[in-house]
Amino acid sequence: MTALPRRATVAQRLARLGLTLPTAAVPVGAYVPALRTGVHVWTSGQLPFVAGRLPQTGTVGRDVTADEAAQAARTAALNAVAAVAQVLAAESGDAPVEALDRVVRVVKVTGFVASDPGFTAQPAVLDAASTLLHEVFGDAGVHVRSAVGVAVLPLGSPVEVELVVETR
Amino acid sequence: MTALPRRATVAQRLARLGLTLPTAAVPVGAYVPALRTGVHVWTSGQLPFVAGRLPQTGTVGRDVTADEAAQAARTAALNAVAAVAQVLAAESGDAPVEALDRVVRVVKVTGFVASDPGFTAQPAVLDAASTLLHEVFGDAGVHVRSAVGVAVLPLGSPVEVELVVETR
Amino acid sequence: MTALPRRATVAQRLARLGLTLPTAAVPVGAYVPALRTGVHVWTSGQLPFVAGRLPQTGTVGRDVTADEAAQAARTAALNAVAAVAQVLAAESGDAPVEALDRVVRVVKVTGFVASDPGFTAQPAVLDAASTLLHEVFGDAGVHVRSAVGVAVLPLGSPVEVELVVETR
Numbered sequence: 237m238t239a240l241p242r243r244a245t246v247a248q249r250l251a252r253l254g255l256t257l258p259t260a261a262v263p264v265g266a267y268v269p270a271l272r273t274g275v276h277v278w279t280s281g282q283l284p285f286v287a288g289r290l291p292q293t294g295t296v297g298r299d300v301t302a303d304e305a306a307q308a309a310r311t312a313a314l315n316a317v318a319a320v321a322q323v324l325a326a327e328s329g330d331a332p333v334e335a336l337d338r339v340v341r342v343v344k345v346t347g348f349v350a351s352d353p354g355f356t357a358q359p360a361v362l363d364a365a366s367t368l369l370h371e372v373f374g375d376a377g378v379h380v381r382s383a384v385g386v387a388v389l390p391l392g393s394p395v396e397v398e399l400v401v402e403t404r
Numbered sequence: 405m406t407a408l409p410r411r412a413t414v415a416q417r418l419a420r421l422g423l424t425l426p427t428a429a430v431p432v433g434a435y436v437p438a439l440r441t442g443v444h445v446w447t448s449g450q451l452p453f454v455a456g457r458l459p460q461t462g463t464v465g466r467d468v469t470a471d472e473a474a475q476a477a478r479t480a481a482l483n484a485v486a487a488v489a490q491v492l493a494a495e496s497g498d499a500p501v502e503a504l505d506r507v508v509r510v511v512k513v514t515g516f517v518a519s520d521p522g523f524t525a526q527p528a529v530l531d532a533a534s535t536l537l538h539e540v541f542g543d544a545g546v547h548v549r550s551a552v553g554v555a556v557l558p559l560g561s562p563v564e565v566e567l568v569v570e571t572r
Numbered sequence: 573m574t575a576l577p578r579r580a581t582v583a584q585r586l587a588r589l590g591l592t593l594p595t596a597a598v599p600v601g602a603y604v605p606a607l608r609t610g611v612h613v614w615t616s617g618q619l620p621f622v623a624g625r626l627p628q629t630g631t632v633g634r635d636v637t638a639d640e641a642a643q644a645a646r647t648a649a650l651n652a653v654a655a656v657a658q659v660l661a662a663e664s665g666d667a668p669v670e671a672l673d674r675v676v677r678v679v680k681v682t683g684f685v686a687s688d689p690g691f692t693a694q695p696a697v698l699d700a701a702s703t704l705l706h707e708v709f710g711d712a713g714v715h716v717r718s719a720v721g722v723a724v725l726p727l728g729s730p731v732e733v734e735l736v737v738e739t740r
Contacts (some may be wrong), residue, residue, distance in 0.1 A: 265527040266534035267549035273511045273570045274443065275610065281550030295521070343609045348552050353631070356728045359601040366602035381603035382617030382734050384684050385724035388553035392524045398550050402609045433695040434702035435717035441679045441738045442611065449718030463689070516720050556721035560692045566718050 246336040249372050257333050260322040261285045261315050264390060269319035276343065277323050277403055281396040282316040283389070284308035293392030296385075297355025300394045305349060306364035312397035313345070313365035317372060320401055342369050342379040344400040350393065351385030358383040365397050414504040417540050425501050428490040429453045429483050432558060437487035444511065445491050445571055449564040450484040451557070452476035461560030464553075465523025468562045473517060474532035480565035481513070481533035485540060488569055510537050510547040512568040518561065519553030526551040533565050582672040585708050593669050596658040597621045597651050600726060605655035612679065613659050613739055617732040618652040619725070620644035629728030632721075633691025636730045642700035645683060648733035649701035653708060656737055678705050678715040680736040686729065687721030694719040701733050 240252060250257060260269040263280060270279040283290060284307075296305040317336065324335035347362040349355075362383040370377040389396050408420060418425060428437040431448060438447040452458060452475075464473040485504065492503035515530040517523075530551040537545040557564050576588060586593060596605040599616060606615040619626060620643075632641040653672065660671035683698040685691075698719040705713040725732050 263549075265531045265549065265551070266538065267513070267547055269548070271509070271511065271546065271548055273509065273568075278512050278548050278568075280548040281552070293524075341607070341609065343607065344614050345603065346550070348550075350553075351724050353724050356629075356724055356726060358724075358726045363601045370602065378607065379603055380605070380607055380614050380616040380734075381599075381601065382682070382684075382732065383601070383726055384617070384722050384732065385686075385726075386552050387555045387723045388519050388521050388524055388526075390524060390526045390551055390553075396550065396552065398548075400609075400614075431717075433699045433717065433719070434706065435681070435715055437716070439677070439679065439714065439716055441677065441736075446680050446716050446736075448716040449720070461692075514718070516718075518721075554720050555723045556687045556689050556692055556694075558692060558694045558719055558721075564718065564720065566716075 244374065246372055247333045250333060253371055257321060258315060258318045260319040270323045272323055275402050277320050277401050279316045279319045279399045281398045282312045282319060283391065283393040283396055284311035285315060286311060290391060290393055292394060294394060295350050295352050296361065296394050297352030302357050302360060305361040305394050308395045309347060309361050309397060310364040310368045312395050313368045316397055316399045320399065324403065338403045339373055339376055339401050340404050341376045341402045342373060342399060343402055345379050345381040346398045347383045348386045348389060348396040350389045355385065358385050361395065412542065414540055415501045418501060421539055425489060426483060426486045428487040438491045440491055443570050445488050445569050447484045447487045447567045449566045450480045450487060451559065451561040451564055452479035453483060454479060458559060458561055460562060462562060463518050463520050464529065464562050465520030470525050470528060473529040473562050476563045477515060477529050477565060478532040478536045480563050481536045484565055484567045488567065492571065506571045507541055507544055507569050508572050509544045509570045510541060510567060511570055513547050513549040514566045515551045516554045516557060516564040518557045523553065526553050529563065580710065582708055583669045586669060589707055591650065593657060594651060594654045596655040606659045608659055611738050613656050613737050615652045615655045615735045617734045618648045618655060619727065619729040619732055620647035621651060622647060626727060626729055628730060630730060631686050631688050632697065632730050633688030638693050638696060641685060641697040641730050644731045645697050645733060646700040646704045648731050649704045652733055652735045656735065660739065674739045675709055675712055675737050676740050677712045677738045678709060678735060679738055681715050681717040682734045683719045684722045684725060684732040686725045691721065694721050697731065
């Protein structure tokens with residue numbers, strides 16, 4: 237791969253990763269995918285939908301492997317980025333992927349992992365989300381994070397990821 | 405029912421719903437029900453107390469039905485609104501219900517549902533909280549939301565709901 | 573003990589408590605312990621590490637007693653304070669413990685307790701974290717809080733505590 241310019245755009249970074257920004261997932265209830273308050277955009281908890289469906293359901297450490305859960309966390313994080321992009325694009329009229337250049341930092345990632353009681357590698361699962369955010373936003377992708385193992389998630393999803401980001 | 409004016413007050417909306425704003429619940433520990441930071445008011449996790457007690461305890465999908473949990477989520481959300489009102493009223497000297505007209509948007513709802521591992525309809529449970537917020541605040545009630553199924557909640561509560569709201 | 577001055581510094585309060593501020597824990601993944609956004613510092617979920625290891629692992633109400641979990645919550649809260657201090661010290665060049673005097677209020681504590689399904693005293697566990705914050709920050713330690721019982725936490729930790737604080 238050719239080197240990215242030091243100040244690469246999000247579009248350049250996504251292209252290099254071979255990723256396409258999905259459209260924001262339709263909420264599974266009476267809420268919105270993301271919204272602005274002050275300089276921050278907050279997202280709803282995002283599930284690892286691919287084209288509107290969950291590729292896999294179940295509990296990590298029993299029905300779902302750690303590697304599969306990591307891939308799901310990466311997908312959920314990309315969906316959260318799409319939700320942010322939708323808000324920013326609506327504000328500016330830019331294309332969603334271009335609007336993402338207004339993110340100055342990812343503030344917080346909260347990741348819930350539907351976990352078998354014996355599964356304690358939630359950080360490894362969420363690292364896939366964190367890495368995606370670093371890849372997409374570069375230095376602006378640095379964030380704080382909480383990773384938690386829960387009993388069960390909506391629709392049987394193995395993971396759920398929410399974001400708070402700061403924008404210019 | 406007669407139509408509400410387009411810019412109805414919270415008091416008008418509550419009256420139409422037949423709801424009375426409860427007093428903010430006394431915290432079950434060393435914290436406060438809600439507080440202001442900047443333009444936001446954050447609440448503590450609210451349990452579905454009615455007159456100081458939980459009408460029902462247990463795990464949703466086993467001891468508690470989805471409908472019962474939805475009613476509990478609605479109650480917890482109303483208690484969270486009461487916690488916000490208490491902060492706003494203390495600031496302005498207005499009556500709590502009148503102080504709520506200073507909410508310009510509900511930002512975030514986080515809802516925890518004590519869930520049997522086979523129960524995956526957390527979004528349907530939390531929709532009752534989201535709907536209450538739309539009913540009470542109108543357009544200002546739009547929010548992002550995370551819904552999570554957890555092992556167990558304080559005092560055996562079936563649900564716990566926390567809010568972040570933006571105020572003028 | 574001699575009385576503290578009404579406006580005691582954090583250093584004075586810690587000394588009176590016989591506590592030493594730990595160094596911020598190294599994250600167990602691709603994120604940072606704490607960061608600033610606007611007037612707030614947000615921390616990552618903090619585990620009760622003591623000198624880099626968890627003194628105890630397991631589920632509260634089965635492997636870990638409520639008293640042991642409370643001690644762990646106190647330790648995790650102190651680690652969260654250390655994470656805040658690290659950010660503030662890097663900004664100002666002050667020693668970490670002195671930099672903490674810039675905290676004007678602890679806004680939010682979220683506490684996750686790895687809980688046996690029959691254990692419902694999460695608030696009592698988290699009170700140890702809340703009390704530590706009151707002891708360290710005085711009136712600025714007042715906060716909102718959510719306490720949740722989850723299936724399992726990273727590395728088998730019995731508790732995880734995250735903070736949002738407001739600074740001057």
